[in-house]
Amino acid sequence: MLVRTRSQSLSAQLAARLAERINSGLLAAGSRLPSVRLCAQQQDVSPSTVVAAYDQLLAQGLVEAHKNRGFFVRNRALALVDKGQVATKNVDLMPPGTSSVGSVFAAQHVPVNATALIRGMFQRGSDKPQPGLGAFPPDWLETGFLPAAIRRVSSGAQLRALSLQYGEPAGDSGLRQALSARLAALAIPATAQQIITTVGATHALDIVSRTLLRTGDCVMVEEPGWAIEFARLDALGMRILPVPRGPDGPDLAVMARYCELHSPKLFVSVSVLHNPTGFCLSPGSAHRLLQLASAHNFVIVEDDTYSHLAPEHATRLSALDGLQRTIYVSGFSKILAPGWRIGFLAAPTHLYEQLLDTKLLATLTTPALLEKALAWCIEQGQLRRHAQQVRTRLAQARGRSVTLALAAGCRFVAPPTGLFGWVDTGVDTDALAQRMLDLGYLLAPGSLFHANRAPGTLMRINFCTTQDATFWQVFQEMRASL
Incomplete structure (x- = not known):
């Protein structure tokens, strides 16, 4: 609750609380603030205190007042433009001279920080x-085997060797062999020479985007979908084409129309235990999706972050496609050691060197000590x-x-x-x-x-x-x- 102090008034405290939520993204652009009367009841303060707090937010450019409607959070990008800090970009997904074919094709993307x-x-x-x-x-x-794994790979001279020199460019060879065996159990044919370790699965997604895309390229992403992926692609300057996700998979009719209008380069998909719905891709939808990718020449990035929670026999595009037009991404932060930040990607042979170059430019190599510890956890059956x-x-x-x-x-x-x-x-x-x-x-x-x-x-x-x-x-x- 708000408490009056000598150094800060109640209205200043309330304004600071709301400003923090706006700046952290907890109050999104366009959100309506509670009415003055309702906010006063919620915070146990007078209406005049709320009015003073809202006036402070107006002065800071964080909210705007709409006559007879109330106070709304401003688009942060527009607020920065008013201050002369950045330039806006109007992302119109319809090409010049093209008529609207439904709101889903004409939607404009609101930037998310x-x-x-x-x-x-x-x-x-x-x-x-x-x-x-x-x-x-x-x-x-919490497990008992993670400390044991660290002790095992950091004993004696091995710690010196792993600490005083860079690891292998593609990642620890032992871990990549273990990952190859893990993918084989999922029917995904990936050799160790097709696998690159990363700083978490998000880093793997970023490597793919930076390698295959250029500013302004169109990317199809399932909606609803992972909030960070929308924000990450927007930060890279990509044009996001939201694809409705249903129980069996993405809406293929919407994707086909996007392909005709915009020639997207990439499609980001979660086949198994889709976040947030939990849906899993059906074999029929997977087959038709791969046909569409082949016909329109786009790459599919399959994000299998929750693979350890799903059945091995679940339908995965990378298994059906054999890593020809798909790139498989996963990691271990969700199931084992978030602080270790170990992820990986498995890619078609013809894209491997390009993806590896992007990794090297961004991080040089990844921590060999932790990768060796993870390899031991996998090989000993501890992770399973x-x-x-x-x-x-x-x-x-x-x-x-x-x-x-x-x-x-x-x-x-x-x-x-x-x-x-x-x-x-x-x-x-x-x-x-x-x-x-x-x-x-x-x-x-x-x-x-x-x-x-x-x-x-x-x-x-x-x-x-x-x-x-x-x-x-x-x-x-x-x-x-x-």
């Missing part, structure tokens, strides 16, 4: 379980056993979370699988997220998973962190207040 979005999603404002968390809680990942334990625990947590969510009046838009649930709350989740944030709960509203941050009633929940009945009681109270 990538780093602010990351800070906001992982900001811990309290010690309460965070429903919007994008990963497993740390205690889920750990992943099985996590899957078992997750299944139990998912059952409890689903029961509580349904009892709280939520509806699952997609069958609950994997780490995340995609639920309909029945109210504006942007507004709900702000109210829950005041109480220490960070939500992931559905707008985060769309290219244009359009508000809606959906949100993503983490099954690990939504087993607390207290959270759902607070959720119901806040939802009723809307």
Whole structure:
């Protein structure tokens, strides 16, 4: 709660709190601030205090007032333009002289600040379980074999050798051999000479983008989709073409139309345990998608970040395609050691050297000591056993979370699988997220998973962190207040 002090008035404290949320991306551009009366009730202050706080935000250029409608968060890019700091870019995805073929083809992309979005999603404002968390809680990942792996590869002269010289350009050869065997179990034919280790899966995606794309190129991305991917591509100056994602896969009719109008270079897809819906690609959709890629000459990047939570027999484009027109990306931050930042990509032979060059320009090499430790964890079966334990625990947590969510009046838009649930709350989740944030709960509203941050009633929940009945009681109270 706000408390009056000698150094800072209540209105200054409230303005600072709202400004922090705007700057960190927790209040998105276009979001409406609570009415003066409602904000006064929420913060237990007078309406005049709220008016003074909103005036300060207006003066800072963070919000704008719309007559008879209220106060709205300004587009941060436009605010910077007013200050003469940057130039805007109008991303119009329709070529000159082309008539509209539906709003999905004419949508313009609203820029999202990538780093602010990351800070906001992982900001811990309290010690309460965070429903919007994008990963497993740390205690889920604790193991006894990680310290043993580090000790094993850092004993004696080996530590000196691994610390005082750079590692192999493509990554530790032992780890790449282990990854090749792991991919073979998924029916993906990748030799060690087709694998490049990276600083996490996001780095692998960035290597692909920087190698195959140039500023202004069109990229198809599934929507809803991973919020950071939208922001990352926008930061690189790409034109984002959102592709609706359904239970069986992406909307192929929309993709075909994009191909005719814009000749996209790349399609970024999550075939298995799609984030945020949990959908898995069907064999039929996968076959037709590969045919479309061949006909229109675009590359498919398959992000399999949650592969350790999914069945090995799940349909993967890279397995059907044999790494001819696909690039497979995955990592270990979600299942084992986030702080180690180890990811990798497996690529067609003809693209391998180009991708490796991009890695070398960005990072030279990756940490050999940690890569050798991970290779040992894989070879000894430690990772496989750990992943099985996590899957078992997750299944139990998912059952409890689903029961509580349904009892709280939520509806699952997609069958609950994997780490995340995609639920309909029945109210504006942007507004709900702000109210829950005041109480220490960070939500992931559905707008985060769309290219244009359009508000809606959906949100993503983490099954690990939504087993607390207290959270759902607070959720119901806040939802009723809307």
